[in-house]
Every structure is written in structure tokens, then in C-alpha cells.
Amino acid sequence: MRDEDVIGMVVAIVIFAVIAAVYIGLIVLGVTIAKRKNRSPHWFWFAIHPVGLIITLIVMACLSPLKRCPNCSQTTQQYARLCGFCGYNYEAQGAYLPPQQQGVYAPPPRY
Numbered sequence: 019m020r021d022e023d024v025i026g027m028v029v030a031i032v033i034f035a036v037i038a039a040v041y042i043g044l045i046v047l048g049v050t051i052a053k054r055k056n057r058s059p060h061w062f063w064f065a066i067h068p069v070g071l072i073i074t075l076i077v078m079a080c081l082s083p084l085k086r087c088p089n090c091s092q093t094t095q096q097y098a099r100l101c102g103f104c105g106y107n108y109e110a111q112g113a114y115l116p117p118q119q120q121g122v123y124a125p126p127p128r129y
């Protein structure tokens with residue numbers, strides 16, 4: 019084996035390793051984005067093909083994040099006010115309710 023052949027093989031292995039690292043890194047990035055948006059990371063099975071990886075990454079970046087219901091753990095649209103699965107009211111949670119005033123005279127409402 020000549021020296022040039024060995025150098026050529028080492029360069030090819032290094033280039034392949036860099037491409038593989040970038041490829042896996044992009045898949046990990048996409049799965050991270052999917053989890054942060056409460057989307058299924060299983061979409062990245064399309065990333066087995068490089069074109070599938072690019073398309074899935076672009077689609078995942080454009081999708082709006084989903085909201086996970088604390089009651090039934092199903093996902094619904096980001097701005098939903100009620101859970102579509104169990105009817106959980108998102109706005110009832112975390113909404114500020116003023117405390118009831120005690121000992122203050124409130125006139126009865128007139129009709």
C-alpha cells in the first residue's frame with residue numbers, strides 16, 4: 019500500500035465521520051425541537067433519508083407548538099381554551115382570582 023493511498027483513506031474516513039456527526043446532530047436537533055413543541059419525535063424516522071431529514075426539519079421548525087393538558091396529557095392547539103379530549107379548562111388554571119373581601123358591606127344588586 020502506498021503512502022498516498024493511506025492518506026487518501028484517512029481523509030475519506032475523517033470526511034465520512036464529520037458528515038455522519040453533522041447528520042446525527044441534525045436529527046438530535048430536530049427531535050429536541052419536536053419535544054419542545056410537544057410534537058411527536060417519531061416524525062424523524064423520515065430522516066433516514068437525507069431529503070426526508072431536511073423536509074422534516076423545515077416542517078418541524080414551521081409548526082406551531084402544542085399545549086399538553088395537565089389533566090389527560092393529550093396535546094391540543096397552543097391557543098385552545100378547553101382540552102379537546104377531557105374538557106379541561108386551561109384558563110381556570112393560573113388565572114388570577116381576586117380574594118373574597120370579608121366584612122365589607124356590599125349592597126345587594128338591584129334588578
Ligand SMILES: [Zn+2]
Pocket residue numbers: 087088089090091092101102103104105106
Ligand atoms: Zn385533557
